[in-house]
Amino acid sequence: MHNSLTQTPRMGGKGAKTPSFFYLCAFASLREVFSEEAFAGMQMISTAGSAQDARRPHRRPRLSKLARNRYLAAILLLAPALGLRLFTSVYPFFRTFYFALSNYNPAFPPLRFTGTANFARMWSDLAVSSSVSFTIVFVLASTLLQLCCGVLVALLLNASFRARSLVRAVNLIPWAIPMVVAAMGFRWMFDTDYGIINDLIYRLTGLQIPWLTTSLGAKAAVIQVSVWKSTPFLALVFLAALQGLPTDLLEAARVDGATRLQAFFKITLPLILSQVVTIGLFMVVWQLAAFDLVYTMTGGGPGYATSVLAYNIYQAAFGGLNFGYASAISLVLFVLVFVMAGLGLVLFRRTEVSY
Amino acid sequence: MRDRGAAAPGYSPWRHRLEVFFNRALLYLGVALFLFVVLLPCYWIVVSSFTPKYQMFSIPPRWLPSELTLNNFANLAANIPFFQYYFNSLVLAFFSSLLSVLLAFLAAYALARVRFRGSNLVFMIFIVSIAIPQIGTLVPLFELYKSVNLINSRAGLIMLMASLILPFTVWTLVSFIKQLPEEVEEAARIDGANLVQLLWRVVTPVVRPAIGTMIIINFIISWNELLYPLVFATSATVKTLSVGLVELSVDPSMGAGRPWDLMSALSVSMILPVLLVVLVFQRLIVSGLTKGAIK
Numbered sequence: 001m002h003n004s005l006t007q008t009p010r011m012g013g014k015g016a017k018t019p020s021f022f023y024l025c026a027f028a029s030l031r032e033v034f035s036e037e038a039f040a041g042m043q044m045i046s047t048a049g050s051a052q053d054a055r056r057p058h059r060r061p062r063l064s065k066l067a068r069n070r071y072l073a074a075i076l077l078l079a080p081a082l083g084l085r086l087f088t089s090v091y092p093f094f095r096t097f098y099f100a101l102s103n104y105n106p107a108f109p110p111l112r113f114t115g116t117a118n119f120a121r122m123w124s125d126l127a128v129s130s131s132v133s134f135t136i137v138f139v140l141a142s143t144l145l146q147l148c149c150g151v152l153v154a155l156l157l158n159a160s161f162r163a164r165s166l167v168r169a170v171n172l173i174p175w176a177i178p179m180v181v182a183a184m185g186f187r188w189m190f191d192t193d194y195g196i197i198n199d200l201i202y203r204l205t206g207l208q209i210p211w212l213t214t215s216l217g218a219k220a221a222v223i224q225v226s227v228w229k230s231t232p233f234l235a236l237v238f239l240a241a242l243q244g245l246p247t248d249l250l251e252a253a254r255v256d257g258a259t260r261l262q263a264f265f266k267i268t269l270p271l272i273l274s275q276v277v278t279i280g281l282f283m284v285v286w287q288l289a290a291f292d293l294v295y296t297m298t299g300g301g302p303g304y305a306t307s308v309l310a311y312n313i314y315q316a317a318f319g320g321l322n323f324g325y326a327s328a329i330s331l332v333l334f335v336l337v338f339v340m341a342g343l344g345l346v347l348f349r350r351t352e353v354s355y
Numbered sequence: 356m357r358d359r360g361a362a363a364p365g366y367s368p369w370r371h372r373l374e375v376f377f378n379r380a381l382l383y384l385g386v387a388l389f390l391f392v393v394l395l396p397c398y399w400i401v402v403s404s405f406t407p408k409y410q411m412f413s414i415p416p417r418w419l420p421s422e423l424t425l426n427n428f429a430n431l432a433a434n435i436p437f438f439q440y441y442f443n444s445l446v447l448a449f450f451s452s453l454l455s456v457l458l459a460f461l462a463a464y465a466l467a468r469v470r471f472r473g474s475n476l477v478f479m480i481f482i483v484s485i486a487i488p489q490i491g492t493l494v495p496l497f498e499l500y501k502s503v504n505l506i507n508s509r510a511g512l513i514m515l516m517a518s519l520i521l522p523f524t525v526w527t528l529v530s531f532i533k534q535l536p537e538e539v540e541e542a543a544r545i546d547g548a549n550l551v552q553l554l555w556r557v558v559t560p561v562v563r564p565a566i567g568t569m570i571i572i573n574f575i576i577s578w579n580e581l582l583y584p585l586v587f588a589t590s591a592t593v594k595t596l597s598v599g600l601v602e603l604s605v606d607p608s609m610g611a612g613r614p615w616d617l618m619s620a621l622s623v624s625m626i627l628p629v630l631l632v633v634l635v636f637q638r639l640i641v642s643g644l645t646k647g648a649i650k
Contacts, residue, residue: 078462080461081461084514085518087499088496088519089484090487091495091499096491153389156382159382161382169633173393176626178581178625180601184604185399189395194412195416196418202415228393240641289491296581296604314582317493323494333490
């Protein structure tokens with residue numbers, strides 16, 4: 001464990017210098033991201049590692065029987081969790097490739113291999129092609145907004161004011177409310193006639209915005225709900241990061257006459273940037289596969305305006321029983337996830353280097 | 356800036372006070388805006404659930420109904436197998452959080468304490484498997500479950516949910532266990548404790564807060580889950596509240612509009628226990644979520 005830990009930086013560095021080995025690089029950096037150092041850094045703990053390293057040399061020579069016991073213990077402890085993950089996640093993942101090349105439909109059993117027919121069909125399927133673009137727009141727009149709002153809310157919750165702990169508790173509410181409930185509630189609130197959001201906007205500005213009945217309005221509404229739901233969680237993480245920052249740097253900056261804005265952009269933001277990028281990466285990967293928001297709020301409508309790939313997969317599989325086609329769309333989603341995650345990891349490395 | 360202002364020539368105490376006041380006002384304005392945005396949907400859902408149906412569809416919408424009623428909740432219980440769904444949700448959330456934390460604890464201990472070749476790789480597999488989209492593996496999973504007769508079974512659903520939250524739990528528990536001092540465990544090992552004794556007598560008591568936290572968090576996550584119950588629960592004996600809410604919204608017997616009266620009542624009964632748990636265990640939840648720093 002510790003051997004590989006000491007090797008990872010070199011490995012990552014090599015990968016970064018030869019961009020043609022993109023995946024190698026992504027893999028190496030992934031190892032780095034999740035290596036103990038980054039891991040501990042992420043939670044601002046700097047314990048244990050050095051003590052364990054120091055203890056290690058005189059532990060090693062103690063011999064093979066102990067080592068064998070160690071392996072036995074590790075296997076025993078890991079087997080149930082790994083088994084469950086393999087059974088319900090890894091195996092189905094690889095099985096998707098098999099189904100994607102077939103016309104499998106459980107209502108018409110004999111499975112026939114149709115090669116790339118599913119992908120050709122996808123090419124001309126308006127629902128899928130418009131979903132791909134909105135999936136990307138949705139994920140990028142909502143993640144960016146969540147990051148910005150998350151940092152803002154974290155700064156707000158980090159300031160001192162009356163009843164702060166109560167406000168921090170309130171911050172947990174959107175995280176704890178089920179997405180189904182939030183999406184349904186907002187669907188009603190965004191209603192053009194009966195909804196209170198439009199009523200509020202009308203009272204304030206005299207405008208009537210057709211939220212869920214127009215393509216642009218529905219897209220904006222879906223993104224807003226996603227921001228409302230996830231921002232508090234990000235704010236929570238950023239708040240923890242802010243609380244872990246050394247205060248002397250900020251005080252020094254104040255004494256030197258930096259304004260609040262300058263102090264934020266020159267000191268606070270760079271210090272929490274790696275957390276921001278990490279969380280952003282996870283939000284991108286996670287929201288690419290987000291299904292329940294669109295399913296319960298708009299059903300992909302109006303038209304295909306707010307349809308996302310995850311929704312298409314569900315519709316193809318359990319609306320149309322087109323298991324083969326659904327698997328093919330899943331593959332597109334996998335590709336999107338890996339491309340975006342790869343880009344995110346590159347970005348992560350950049351931010352690590354930059355300060 | 357202000358500290359230097361004292362020495363600056365143009366300094367006036369009034370300007371300083373004005374500035375402080377302005378900053379405070381801005382801060383409280385921000386807090387008020389934040390509270391408004393976060394609480395508005397909650398307010399609306401709760402108020403709607405107590406609004407009589409005839410007042411529900413009015414233009415402009417009523418921010419406060421002129422009378423409150425509990426009829427929506429009574430109608431809800433009359434229209435869907437509400438208590439059955441509630442029970443199912445409870446069972447699913449309780450057992451899947453328990454199962455996931457148990458498995459994650461064992462795995463996390465191995466990853467944090469047992470030194471073996473490839474432990475980093477195993478940890479990686481857990482973390483990378485978070486990125487496999489749940490929706491993308493649904494079709495093969497459905498086939499798999501059909502072939503082993505686990506569709507519409509509580510146990511099958513519990514296993515799926517536990518698996519879904521497992522990686523995050525492993526991640527959090529690994530970081531928690533690594534933080535603990537190792538001396539006590541070493542002493543126990545030297546005294547000849549076996550693995551089971553070590554885990555049960557020595558490690559568990561120390562890790563208890565983290566385990567409790569993860570049980571609470573996982574309970575909330577699986578209580579809120581929609582996709583797996585939607586696909587794998589096909590009868591009322593297994594369906595959960597989230598599925599019930601979706602069913603209400605597409606139920607053709609409810610007429611043209613959506614039955615917002617019933618839906619808001621169901622929403623309130625679904626979020627109430629969760630909010631209670633969140634308010635009571637606020638601190639634990641925050642520490643658990645930020646330790647893992649993902650979800």
